[in-house]
Amino acid sequence: MKNQSSFKKRRLSVMGMTIGPMTAWTVLFFVFPLAYIVSLSFCGRDAYGGIVYAFTLKNYQTLAKPVYMQVLGKTLRMSLIVTCFVTLIAYPYAAIAARAGKRVQNALIAGIMVPFWTNALLRIYAIMNITSANGLINTFLLGLGLVKEPLQILYTDFAVMFGMVYTMTPLMVMPLYANLQKIDGSLLEAGRDLGASPAALFLKVIFPLSIPGIVSGVILVYIPSMFSFYIADALGGGKSIIIGNVISNQFSTSKNWPFGAALAVLVMGLSTLLILAKNLLTKKLDY
Amino acid sequence: MRKRFNPGPALFIAAALAILYIPIAVMVIFSFNRQEAGVSWTGFTLKWYLELLAHPDAVRAFTNSMVVSGVTTGVSILMGAFAAIGFHRYDFKGKALLDSFLYVPTIVPAMLLGVSLFSFYDICKIPLSKGTIIIAHITFCVPITFNTILSSLSGFDASIEEAARDLGCSELGTIWRVVLPNIVPAMVSSGLLAFTFSFEDVMTSFFVAGPGDQTLSMYIFGQIKTGVKPTLNALSTLVILSMVTLGIVTQALQKREKK
Amino acid sequence: MDNEKMIELVGLTKTFSQTTAVNNMNLDVYRGEFLTFLGPSGCGKTTTLRMIAGFEEPTAGQIILGGKNCEALPPEKRDVNTVFQNYALFPHLSIRDNIAFGLKLKKLPKPTIRDKVEQAICLVKLEEHVAKKPSQLSGGQKQRVAIARAIVNEPKVLLLDEPLGALDLKLRKEMQLELKHLQKTLGITFIYVTHDQEEALTMSDRIVVMNRGNIEQVGVSEEIYESPRTRFVADFIGETNLIAGVVTIKGAGFTQVESCRKRYSIEGDYPYRTGEALTICVRPENIHFTRNIADVGNYNCMEGIYEESVYVGNMVKHILRNPAGETITINRLTRKGEHFEPGQAVGFCWSPKRAVLVDAQAGPT
Numbered sequence: 001m002k003n004q005s006s007f008k009k010r011r012l013s014v015m016g017m018t019i020g021p022m023t024a025w026t027v028l029f030f031v032f033p034l035a036y037i038v039s040l041s042f043c044g045r046d047a048y049g050g051i052v053y054a055f056t057l058k059n060y061q062t063l064a065k066p067v068y069m070q071v072l073g074k075t076l077r078m079s080l081i082v083t084c085f086v087t088l089i090a091y092p093y094a095a096i097a098a099r100a101g102k103r104v105q106n107a108l109i110a111g112i113m114v115p116f117w118t119n120a121l122l123r124i125y126a127i128m129n130i131t132s133a134n135g136l137i138n139t140f141l142l143g144l145g146l147v148k149e150p151l152q153i154l155y156t157d158f159a160v161m162f163g164m165v166y167t168m169t170p171l172m173v174m175p176l177y178a179n180l181q182k183i184d185g186s187l188l189e190a191g192r193d194l195g196a197s198p199a200a201l202f203l204k205v206i207f208p209l210s211i212p213g214i215v216s217g218v219i220l221v222y223i224p225s226m227f228s229f230y231i232a233d234a235l236g237g238g239k240s241i242i243i244g245n246v247i248s249n250q251f252s253t254s255k256n257w258p259f260g261a262a263l264a265v266l267v268m269g270l271s272t273l274l275i276l277a278k279n280l281l282t283k284k285l286d287y
Numbered sequence: 288m289r290k291r292f293n294p295g296p297a298l299f300i301a302a303a304l305a306i307l308y309i310p311i312a313v314m315v316i317f318s319f320n321r322q323e324a325g326v327s328w329t330g331f332t333l334k335w336y337l338e339l340l341a342h343p344d345a346v347r348a349f350t351n352s353m354v355v356s357g358v359t360t361g362v363s364i365l366m367g368a369f370a371a372i373g374f375h376r377y378d379f380k381g382k383a384l385l386d387s388f389l390y391v392p393t394i395v396p397a398m399l400l401g402v403s404l405f406s407f408y409d410i411c412k413i414p415l416s417k418g419t420i421i422i423a424h425i426t427f428c429v430p431i432t433f434n435t436i437l438s439s440l441s442g443f444d445a446s447i448e449e450a451a452r453d454l455g456c457s458e459l460g461t462i463w464r465v466v467l468p469n470i471v472p473a474m475v476s477s478g479l480l481a482f483t484f485s486f487e488d489v490m491t492s493f494f495v496a497g498p499g500d501q502t503l504s505m506y507i508f509g510q511i512k513t514g515v516k517p518t519l520n521a522l523s524t525l526v527i528l529s530m531v532t533l534g535i536v537t538q539a540l541q542k543r544e545k546k
Numbered sequence: 547m548d549n550e551k552m553i554e555l556v557g558l559t560k561t562f563s564q565t566t567a568v569n570n571m572n573l574d575v576y577r578g579e580f581l582t583f584l585g586p587s588g589c590g591k592t593t594t595l596r597m598i599a600g601f602e603e604p605t606a607g608q609i610i611l612g613g614k615n616c617e618a619l620p621p622e623k624r625d626v627n628t629v630f631q632n633y634a635l636f637p638h639l640s641i642r643d644n645i646a647f648g649l650k651l652k653k654l655p656k657p658t659i660r661d662k663v664e665q666a667i668c669l670v671k672l673e674e675h676v677a678k679k680p681s682q683l684s685g686g687q688k689q690r691v692a693i694a695r696a697i698v699n700e701p702k703v704l705l706l707d708e709p710l711g712a713l714d715l716k717l718r719k720e721m722q723l724e725l726k727h728l729q730k731t732l733g734i735t736f737i738y739v740t741h742d743q744e745e746a747l748t749m750s751d752r753i754v755v756m757n758r759g760n761i762e763q764v765g766v767s768e769e770i771y772e773s774p775r776t777r778f779v780a781d782f783i784g785e786t787n788l789i790a791g792v793v794t795i796k797g798a799g800f801t802q803v804e805s806c807r808k809r810y811s812i813e814g815d816y817p818y819r820t821g822e823a824l825t826i827c828v829r830p831e832n833i834h835f836t837r838n839i840a841d842v843g844n845y846n847c848m849e850g851i852y853e854e855s856v857y858v859g860n861m862v863k864h865i866l867r868n869p870a871g872e873t874i875t876i877n878r879l880t881r882k883g884e885h886f887e888p889g890q891a892v893g894f895c896w897s898p899k900r901a902v903l904v905d906a907q908a909g910p911t
Contacts, residue, residue, distance in 0.1 A: 011377070014373075014376075015373055017369070018369045018370060018372050018373025019373035019377075019385075021369060021370070022366045022369065022389060022429055023370070023385065023389070025426070025429065026388070026389055026426070026429070029404065029407075029425075030391070030392050030395075030400070030426050032407060033400075033404045033407035034395075036403065036406060036410060037402065037406055040406055089303060092296070093299070093300065093303055096299065111304050111307075112303075112304075112307070114534065115307055115308070117483065117531055118526070119486075119504060119526055119530060120487065121487075121489055121507050121511065122311075122314075122507065122523045122527055123310070124511065125519060125523055126311050126313065126314045126523070127310050128511065128514070128515055129310060129317070129520070130309070130310050132514070135515070136309075166306075166310075223396060224396060226396075227396040227490065228490075229398065229490075230489055230490065230493075233508075233512060234508070234511045234512060247398065247402060248398070248494075251402050251405060251406075251494060260402060261402075261406070264403070267396075267399075268395075271396065444632060446630045446631075446634040447634045447636060449599075449601055449621070449630070449634065450628065450630055450635075450695075452601070452620065452621040452622050453599060453621050453627055453628045454622075454647050454648035454651065454695070454699065455648050455651040455699075456622055456651060460651075465636055468639075469636075469637060469638050
């Protein structure tokens, strides 16, 4: 029918007008750049930092050098430690919040979210403030006579990890809180009714049910911490280098884009694997 | 059975919140301290704030940030709202796939987006400017506005649109007169969210900003690396104050919308 | 109601991928009538309404509205308005603005709009609520707004899609009468969709009973109830007893049917041929008990095994099983005080005038 097709054509044009711009934008400024950086990782580099468009695996071979593998290893280790500590803090926090009264619940969540609304950089700066040689902690320790000289806290791996834990804990609290809050109170009562002690209740009921929340939280913390080069820069003072710094340097000071691209692809691949693993696990645990 | 009060949880929460807030509080307090370094209180002053305002770099970075985040927010709201309306109204093959595709920019680490756009601009011979930052910010902000507006539309009864058609509205007229007015709260709250993300971004901007186009976050990043300074305390206090206000407004709007 | 046709549906068909929602429907709707589409969910009644409104495109066939084919017209260009089941009020507009919505789009002069809106508001008795938002109103009030919003445009036809479905029973009964009254006052043609037979019987001038996309019967309430033309209609409208039989004699003004090795005479001319299988249907209120099944004049009699009785207030439902194993329900007024024991053989009978013959199978499938 003639007018039916004109009906359809108008529909299509309105559809294109609405969905089109965002889709086009995402393809142009997200897919293309990502595709380009992947292909860049297979390109060479000339003596002046220019890109040589010829297929090579050299960048990936360089990647395998011990010096980079060490940085990668260190990054993965640090991110793991950070994630563990974040979990150790966020889990009890979220659990307490989820079981509290409605008012306390809102207050606790606001309490952790308000700092999150402030710039992460500023929170990093705040940590620099109290950990510096004449900052609050050292003044306190010196005043009590616990130490003779100011402790070197700032510009250490410890400071970097502390900064990451500090800035990323809210990222873990939110999914965990959402997850723990959904656990039906009557389940816990049923557990008690069937004779479970509080500890057994936690191990046998609460913890298994909260695994999806933990997994989402882990992803939200682990991946960004591999990349947060600005935390390593600010709190590590150039002494603590994570993979994020190396990538950043390749694109700024060292001017070896293809190698930087290869590093980026590697970390991106690792992140994707993590996300896929998470999706698989969550699907399996879909109660 | 009487429950014994267990102080454990309360203590834990108190400690966690203390560690969270003490550094910020110290920073805010010492932005008003007369002495330049150290932790002894030597008297109240606003001189660091005045010094900050006299600092051309800081002021320019602030202006840049307002421009970048302002434009980003505007474009993200429009583009996100359009796409959300289209998604809500029409069914087509591959809709679910497109939905998850449009979501990907938010889960890719900001830094990766930064370096890939940086090299992409280079091959396309696009000189770095405020515009290139805006493009980068829009890329990760549109999914935020899109998803927020779409979820607010999902609670919107389709027969309301049919009612508008029935009463004489054209297809576009329906969007304008009925759909848009109903998603204004979602547009505003998602816009505030987009503004916050854009304003705070440093990992993407770091790579795609032109020489004179430092945003405030980038300026702060540069300053932090040189150590603790009272003017930086003052700047941080101002930023924290405005971001927290913005955050509270957003939350309040979202809560009102849920009602 | 006069004989001017407001809507003609000609061979109207709608197919959704595999299923046929509406199958080759032909129907005329006259000016000023209250027409109801009645049927179970999924029978195609709402799809028909949505095609008339313009929300669905017919797969085949035509809709002629006021003499003009409106196939190419989008909903906003059609001179019909809809009252939606869930009200579909604009949440961002006040009650007044909701009602004025259509008139404003027609770009009528402001004073005219104001007057018409005032009139509509008075008609549905919402004077106190004009400044409120829809979320501040009760279900019944929202329904009134939805009706006012539609009728203020003075459409040729008002389409109502189960408009009372979301209301509680008491409010529903009130609104039924109010709607009927409103329709008489305004003289607008109403096309009403419902699955509630009582609602249809109460309100309609004519009822269109639909099943699986087909029209089973069109008629006034009494016709539909007293003389159902198909087994589906008999079964769907009210309670009924269905007894299978075979035509033995086709006489003038009566048909003789054999069932359970006995012969029964049913008054009326039916198109069934001798030897054809069919169904006798008798309403539960038209059956009486009898002590002597041999001596009841020209009444049709049968014997059944008594199973149980159910007390429902003003009457008692007696449940029996006839020799063919069919369930027979007999409604008797409570005060008659008839009492039987389960397992007891009980005779019952009905007048040849009080039964109708329909097809053996439920509707075409």
